[in-house]
Amino acid sequence: MTRIPRIRLRKPYLILLGDEHDPINAKTGFGIVHWRRADVAGQLRAPGAAVDLGVPDLGIDAAADDGVGSLVVGVAPVGGAVPAAWWDVMMDAARAGLDIVAGLHTKLNDNPALVEVAGAHDVRLVDVRVPPRNLPVGTGKKRTGRRLLTVGTDCAIGKKYTALGIDSAFADAGIDSTFRATGQTGILIAGEGMPIDAVVADFIAGAAEVLSPDNEPGHWDVIEGQGSLFHPAYSGVSLGLLHGSQPDAFVVCHDATRECLSDWEHFALPSITECIALHERVARRTNPAACCVGIAVNTSTLPVRKRSAYLEALAAEHGVPAVDPLIDGCSDIVAYVRKTFG
């Protein structure tokens, strides 16, 4: 069998935070700890760091002794440039036998000194924004197992969070499932995945097929959506991912009060009705049974007293559960999936 071209990280992780003071910049680190606490051995902080992920502080030597697999950069460098001190830490970790993992704009593999040390100590430098080589083109052939894809009326509207929440709710319900990451933060959380928006255009659907291979009949892949079919810049990514994922079910992610696409303000957000209809129409090209199984809405900008009525009205209108995944979780969506798919 040929090697599957997919990123996979070596666990557990030591999370590099540098001397970060702002929790917002450390959202990757917090995300990993929130969703995958068991994969995190500790955090590595420089003196004076104010951010705390709530996991043990751990040095590189201790981490190596404990069998840590990877040093994961869990913070975004302010201004984009990687501080010199980080490179020193990464060299030390590589010398200690840890893989180095990052989703930085600056590629680990573009630093010759780090590449040399990694080669000498037989560790990997994993840039999770870089897709694997030798991706195939899509086949469109039906795969075994079930698939659920989160889609959206816009970018940055909760598709990753919702997918993680649904995966977690499947686990709570005793149903086998796997979160399938398609963006850098998702890949760092899952420990594997496919940076779908960095794939060459001809291979988008093929990459999505590789990400979500044949599985057991009762197993659900919960696939992190990217972009939006309604987005003037990123719709191609979204359609390729949709066709390659062959979802049996999709969940529409939305924001209760957002009126225009973020950063593309000359485009109105589509309605949920439009969003469901277009996704059903195009998804059925590769899975004739594709249907909407839920609506996940960020309601944080609504007055608290209006939240319930808003979600109830949505659920009644579309005939599927409507939740705010941060507040309600996703168990209602999983219950609906069980009822629909058995």
Next chain:
Amino acid sequence: MTRIPRIRLRKPYLILLGDEHDPINAKTGFGIVHWRRADVAGQLRAPGAAVDLGVPDLGIDAAADDGVGSLVVGVAPVGGAVPAAWWDVMMDAARAGLDIVAGLHTKLNDNPALVEVAGAHDVRLVDVRVPPRNLPVGTGKKRTGRRLLTVGTDCAIGKKYTALGIDSAFADAGIDSTFRATGQTGILIAGEGMPIDAVVADFIAGAAEVLSPDNEPGHWDVIEGQGSLFHPAYSGVSLGLLHGSQPDAFVVCHDATRECLSDWEHFALPSITECIALHERVARRTNPAACCVGIAVNTSTLPVRKRSAYLEALAAEHGVPAVDPLIDGCSDIVAYVRKTFG
């Protein structure tokens, strides 16, 4: 103003044919001569070559003296591997001051000896399958001038030929237009363009925007489509190209008797009705006025006596001209465009 990231070739061309015997393998050379005879200074053939493009045979020194800009590989190497003799010819041409241009799987820029010679003689090695760097993401902002995109019910169904035919028919009608190439053969014919299916997924729409910039109000860009919205492997390319192109008008390319996608036989070809409807629906996201202005059908597999009735029925059903572009040309489509857009 920043440099526009778009491939542009230096004309006129000397077309390299090697010792090719099979005209099918030389279809790029024939395409350039057919559509852009004025750009071709001559052909370069090895002794024993049976293929003849019907242009003067010309050596490299004579070509350099005549002011030829580029040596263009006009033939596909049998089996894919570039013969050693071709590399020798390319080195000689580079030493004589010609740019070297090819759409080969093997990249010119991956041959260190050729790269060195090209550097020493200040000529370019242009791999037309390699997209330019620094492409922007799409903005979705409306551009001036008119745009027509050819789309299809499948891949390899006449989108390039139809776009070239419409561009030519615009010229015949005295209307300013530019053929905008999105694939390697189209780029070699046009002398410029964007290999849209080789662009990184996040930049498909942005690349399409770059390809077809602001223009005069009465000018038409005629954009070569790629893939199909109904294709399980390539739909992402097609949607990104559609959204970035912002077409005022599109022409559906079809095959009269093809029943399944070529090489994806488990997918039925969509109907022309479905194809028009889905394109109108999604195209209107970036151009609310987008509409179908014609149907271009390969009727070569129909009995001759049935051709006219078939096309007339299509035209009547959809209310737009239906032509076989190889037999009828595209003047009916251009006449309809004039009537519709003034």
